[in-house]
Amino acid sequence: xxxxxxxxxxxxxxxxxxxxxxxxxxxxxxxxxxxxxxxxxxxxxxxxxxxxxxxxxxxxxxxxxxxxxxxxxxxxxxxxxxxxxxxxxxxxxxxxxxxxxxxxxxxxxxxxxxxxxxxxxxxxxxxxxxxxxxxxxxxxxxxxxxxxxxxxxxxxxxxxxxxxxxxxxxxxxxxxxxxxxxxxxxxxxxxxxxxxxxxxxxxxxxxxxxxxxxxxxxxxxxxxxxxx
Numbered sequence: 001x002x003x004x005x006x007x008x009x010x011x012x013x014x015x016x017x018x019x020x021x022x023x024x025x026x027x028x029x030x031x032x033x034x035x036x037x038x039x040x041x042x043x044x045x046x047x048x049x050x051x052x053x054x055x056x057x058x059x060x061x062x063x064x065x066x067x068x069x070x071x072x073x074x075x076x077x078x079x080x081x082x083x084x085x086x087x088x089x090x091x092x093x094x095x096x097x098x099x100x101x102x103x104x105x106x107x108x109x110x111x112x113x114x115x116x117x118x119x120x121x122x123x124x125x126x127x128x129x130x131x132x133x134x135x136x137x138x139x140x141x142x143x144x145x146x147x148x149x150x151x152x153x154x155x156x157x158x159x160x161x162x163x164x165x166x167x168x169x170x171x172x173x174x175x176x177x178x179x180x181x182x183x184x185x186x187x188x189x190x191x192x193x194x195x196x197x198x199x200x201x202x203x204x205x206x207x208x209x210x211x212x213x214x215x216x217x218x219x220x221x222x223x224x225x226x227x228x
Contacts, residue, residue: 004223004224005026005076005223006026006027006028006029006030006032006033006223007024007025007026007027007033007076007222007223008024008025008033008034008038008039008042008097008098008222009022009023009024009042009093009097009098009099009100009220009222010022010023010024010025010039010042010043010045010046010093010097010100011023011043011046011091011092011093011100011102012043012046012047012049012050012051012091013050013089013090013091014050014051017083017088017089017090017113018082018083018088018089019050019053019080019081019082019083019089020050020080020081020089020090020091020102021046021047021049021050021078021079021080021081021102022046022078022079022081022091022100022101022102022218022220023042023045023046023049023075023077023078024042024075024076024077024078024100024220024222025038025041025042025045025073025074025075025076026073026074026076026223027069027071027072027073027074028071028072029071032069032071033222034096034097037069038069039097041061041065041073042097044061045058045061045062045075045078046078048061049078049080050080053080053082058075062074062075076226077220077226079102079218081102081103081104081216081218083104083106084104084106084215085106086106086107086108086109086110086112086113087104087105087106087107087113087215088104088105088107088113088118088119088122089102089103089104090102090103090105090119090122090123090126091103091126092123092126092127092129092130094127094130094131097222098221098222099130099219099220099221099222100130100219100220100222101126101129101130101217101218101219101220102217102218103122103125103126103129103214103216103217103218104214104215104216104217105121105122105125105212105213105214105215106212106213106214106215107210107211107212107213108210108211109209109210112208112209112210112212115208117204117207117208118204118208121200121201121204121212124189124191124200125184125197125201125214125217127190127191128184128187128189128190128197129184129217129219130219131190132184132187132190133219134181134182134183134184134187134217134219135182135183136182136183136184137183137184137185137214137215137216137217138183138184138185138186139179139183139186142182142183147175150175150178151171151175154170154171154174154175155167155171157174158170158171180196184197184214184217185197185198185201185214186198197214201213201214
């Protein structure tokens with residue numbers, strides 16, 4: 001197993017909450033990764049990326065900071081979200097920069113985004129993603145390969161000799177439980193386990209007189225392996 005890289009996650013949201021960036025910076029030691037100076041540098045880099053949608057040169061900043069702390073510093077990854085239509089982008093950093101989340105939440109009316117209740121809802125969604133680590137927004141966005149692999153696992157758990165239709169019925173039941181773990185909108189809300197995230201959003205949408213939808217999210221775990 002590849003050793004975990006010492007790193008920290010930072011974010012920047014532009015005024016108006018129409019664009020934001022999530023970034024991960026790595027170094028050589030945990031002491032540096034958890035220092036206030038390294039976290040401040042990561043936040044500065046996130047702000048630069050967010051403020052320059054056409055791209056920005058960061059190499060000189062990286063080299064200068066690496067020389068200052070006498071450690072190799074690297075920008076592992078960064079992602080930018082821009083709102084499409086009405087809505088807002090928000091981000092959340094959890095556990096001292098070790099988990100980071102960015103989310104785009106859409107609305108049908110722009111005035112919804114400036115209500116007092118909307119940022120509270122978005123904050124709850126970010127906290128849910130950070131704590132519960134969903135794999136997708138909803139069932140439709142689960143990769144087909146992931147779902148089929150899970151079905152095969154469940155089929156293998158059914159005792160041999162069962163009729164095919166019975167096997168598939170058992171598998172379907174297990175898949176429903178699978179959805180409640182990996183689909184954000186199907187998860188139980190961590191602040192109120194009797195309510196799903198879908199129900200939370202529907203209730204808040206009714207309160208605000210709007211249709212609210214989670215368009216996309218991204219979750220970083222510091223030092224994790226990056227696919228591809």
